[in-house]
Structures are given as C-alpha cells and as structure tokens.
Amino acid sequence: MICCVTPKFVVSPHCGKEVSLADLLRKPLLPVMLEPTVWPPPGPMALPLAQLAYINMKGTLGLGYTST
Secondary structure: OEEEEOHHHHHOHHHHHHHHHHHHOOOOOEEEEOOOOOOOOOHHHHHHHHOOOOEEOOOOOOOOOOOO
C-alpha cells in the first residue's frame, strides 16, 4: 500500500483504518511524504509506520502546484 503522507492523511479515520488493515493483512506499506508531517505520525498509524523509512517527496511536486 502506498501511503501518501500529509497532515490530512494522518488525521483521517478512514486512512487510519486502511493502514491498520494493510498491516493486519501483512501487506507491504510504502510511505511517501508529500507535505511536512510529524514522523512517525501520531495516533493509530504510529505503530505500523514507525518502523519504516519514508520516501521524501516534500517540495518536489513541480511548478504550478498549489497547496490547499
């Protein structure tokens, strides 16, 4: 599962459930940091993601990207 990590992602209950399910099913997790976010993310994602290194893509979204 590719986790596109943003502050909104880590507080989303639906995303937390998806990460927990992927971890429970022993699916590979690939966190990709798109926006500055505390690592490991707080809450239910902390345990499955804390042991992983993330791919840092912060600030590489190219020209014309507007953060909302």
